[in-house]
Amino acid sequence: MSKLAELTKGLWKENPVFRLLLGMCPTLAVTTEVVSGIGMGLSATFVLVMANLVVSSMRNVIPAKTRLPIFIVIIATFVTIVDLVMNAYAHDVHKSLGIFIPLIVVNCVILGRAEAFASKRPVFDSILDGLGMGLGFTLGLVALATVREILGNGTWFGMPVTGEGYTPFLLFVLPPGAFISLGFLLAGMNSIENRRKAHG
Amino acid sequence: MAEQSIIAIFIASILSQNVIFARFLGICPYLGVSRSLSTAFGMSAAVLFVMTLSSAITYPIYALVLKPYDMEYLQTLSFILVIASLVQLVEIVMKKATPSLYSALGIFLPLITTNCAILGIAILNINEKLSYAQALVFTVGSAVGFGLALVIFAGIRENLGVRHVPKVLQGAPIGLITAGILAMAFMGFAGLGQ
Numbered sequence: 001m002s003k004l005a006e007l008t009k010g011l012w013k014e015n016p017v018f019r020l021l022l023g024m025c026p027t028l029a030v031t032t033e034v035v036s037g038i039g040m041g042l043s044a045t046f047v048l049v050m051a052n053l054v055v056s057s058m059r060n061v062i063p064a065k066t067r068l069p070i071f072i073v074i075i076a077t078f079v080t081i082v083d084l085v086m087n088a089y090a091h092d093v094h095k096s097l098g099i100f101i102p103l104i105v106v107n108c109v110i111l112g113r114a115e116a117f118a119s120k121r122p123v124f125d126s127i128l129d130g131l132g133m134g135l136g137f138t139l140g141l142v143a144l145a146t147v148r149e150i151l152g153n154g155t156w157f158g159m160p161v162t163g164e165g166y167t168p169f170l171l172f173v174l175p176p177g178a179f180i181s182l183g184f185l186l187a188g189m190n191s192i193e194n195r196r197k198a199h200g
Numbered sequence: 201m202a203e204q205s206i207i208a209i210f211i212a213s214i215l216s217q218n219v220i221f222a223r224f225l226g227i228c229p230y231l232g233v234s235r236s237l238s239t240a241f242g243m244s245a246a247v248l249f250v251m252t253l254s255s256a257i258t259y260p261i262y263a264l265v266l267k268p269y270d271m272e273y274l275q276t277l278s279f280i281l282v283i284a285s286l287v288q289l290v291e292i293v294m295k296k297a298t299p300s301l302y303s304a305l306g307i308f309l310p311l312i313t314t315n316c317a318i319l320g321i322a323i324l325n326i327n328e329k330l331s332y333a334q335a336l337v338f339t340v341g342s343a344v345g346f347g348l349a350l351v352i353f354a355g356i357r358e359n360l361g362v363r364h365v366p367k368v369l370q371g372a373p374i375g376l377i378t379a380g381i382l383a384m385a386f387m388g389f390a391g392l393g394q
Binding site for chain 2 (some may be wrong): 021022024025026028029068069072073076077079080083084099102103105106107108111171174175176177178179180182183184186187188190191194
């Protein structure tokens with residue numbers, strides 16, 4: 001696969017949110033506003049890239065039997081860094097993401113990439129893969145958050161977009177709205193994908 | 201939450217603050233192993249078992265080791281290591297001591313390490329400043345809530361399998377929409393146990 005393909009496969013073909021259905025908990029929980037969706041997405045991207053970098057550069061040293069605990073420790077280290085840095089410099093976002101920052105550790109996207117990709121591939125490819133997957137995850141979060149924030153609150157990035165006459169449909173920022181919006185977004189993706197297959 | 205009574209915490213953690221529908225923890229196994237009722241029961245039992253054990257162990261680690269020595273920043277790292285090794289340990293002990301239980305729950309155990317509800321509840325126990333007894337009740341309640349949500353959902357999904365679902369909605373989309381409607385039903389419990 002070319003270098004460019006390593007980067008772009010995470011955006012659509014293997015998008016972690018829409019195609020692989022990984023990392024569902026933060027996806028549903030933090031997408032009430034676009035801002036916290038981006039905060040979550042970029043934190044996960046940072047952890048993904050750094051974890052892939054370290055795992056890939058140590059792939060010949062890590063013994064196969066103890067690899068999973070070692071991966072988890074590497075991931076947890078970067079998650080702790082994100083947690084502390086965010087708490088210091090982006091306190092509001094840190095507060096709205098709450099418990100989901102430490103939970104990046106158990107985000108299956110990250111452990112999955114370390115296991116399936118970084119532990120077998122050269123360093124540069126792994127960085128591109130981490131970056132692509134992270135951006136794909138961010139893209140998924142932003143798409144879902146856009147739907148929920150506009151319908152549920154009438155704003156996008158905090159700016160009013162729907163005009164005076166719109167009564168915010170509160171359900172969309174509540175938990176049921178998260179499940180339902182993601183369900184319909186996935187259905188939309190499926191229908192685009194089906195059409196693409198039919199034509200090509 | 202720390203000032204609520206034990207009973208209020210228990211009821212709220214099952215219904216109004218359900219771990220799936222209100223806190224969004226453990227969605228992956230919720231969507232993954234809900235295809236049949238029997239696996240849903242197995243997974244719920246395994247989660248109840250591991251979650252209770254892990255909370256019972258991580259709480260004292262925080263209170264007796266991390267906090268007195270000002271090492272709170274190691275919380276995430278130490279908790280996930282404890283949970284991962286605990287799951288391994290449970291698997292080995294169960295295989296040796298109770299083979300019948302192992303054959304029922306064994307296949308779910310490796311999946312549990314990446315169940316964010318386990319780590320999530322362990323962290324919430326600390327963040328919400330619960331006492332040890334409150335933490336244990338909260339954990340058991342959350343695990344029961346997880347089981348309740350999973351079993352209801354699996355029952356509905358078994359039925360969905362024989363219905364005509366539009367092609368684009370098949371699989372995950374209809375599952376998520378069903379979960380949304382269930383979450384709406386659980387919102388009816390809002391205020392209970394406050």
